[in-house]
Amino acid sequence: MGARPDLHRRPHEPGGAVSFSIDTSELNALAADMTTVGGKIGPLVQTAMRKTARDIEADAKQLAPVDTGNLKSSIGHSDLRTVGQSGTLEVEIGPTANYGEFVETGTSRMAPQPYMGPAFDRNAPGFASVLEQIAASVL
Template identity: 30%
Template sequence: MGIQLEGMTELVRQLERLGAKAEQVKKDALQAGAKVVQQAASEKAPKDTGKLAENIVISDINEDGTVDIGPDPDRFYGRFLEFGTSKMAARPFLQPAFEENINEVQQKMAQVIRRGLGL
C-alpha cells in the first residue's frame, strides 16, 4: 500500500541537498508524521482484546526513505482485519487512520522541518 504526499518529494530533495543535518531533520519529520498515524490507527483498531491497538508500531526508516506503520509481527492478524479474507470482510483501520489525518501529518512534518532548519 503506497501513499504519496504531494509536495513532499520536492521538499525531501531539497533536504537531501543540505547534507547530514537534513538527514536527521528528515528522519525526525518522518517519525513525527508517523506518530500521528500510529496514534489514530491505535484508536481505530478493533478492540476485541485490545492487544492490536496497543501494538501498532513504526518501523525504522527504510532504504527508500519511508516508514511502515502497522501491527507488530506478533499481531499478524491485523492484516486480516485491514484487508479481510475469503471468509471475513475487511475492517480497515490503518488506511482510514492515514486518510483522515493527512493534513495533521503534513502539518507535523512541516513543523519539524521548519524547526530543524531554523526557519
C-alpha cells in the same frame, strides 16, 4: 520545490502494516546547494517523519477494532531508516498480530475493518504540509 511531497502508502504489507516513505533526494540536493542551511533540513525531515509515525500509530490504535485487545496492543512502528542511495527515508507502522491484514482488508467471510489506511490518511496531509514549510523556510 512547490510540488507536494511524493508520499507512498503501501497498505498491504505483511501483517497489514502501512509504511510510508519520502524520496528526500530533492531535499538532499537542495541541502548540498545551500551550505548555510543544508545541515538543518535532514534532521527536520527526520523529526517530522518520527512524529508522523507516532501519530499514525496512535490513530491506528484508536481506530482498531477490539475483541481481545491483541491487535490494538500489537500496533507499533519501526525505527526510521534510509533506503537505497537516493536517501529515501522510510518507517513502517502496523501490527505484529498475524491477522492484522485480514482485519484491515477483510476476507470472504468478514467485512474489512480498516484502521491502518485511515490512520495514514488522517496524518499524510499534515506531514506534507510540514515538509512544505521546511522547504519554504530554506528558500
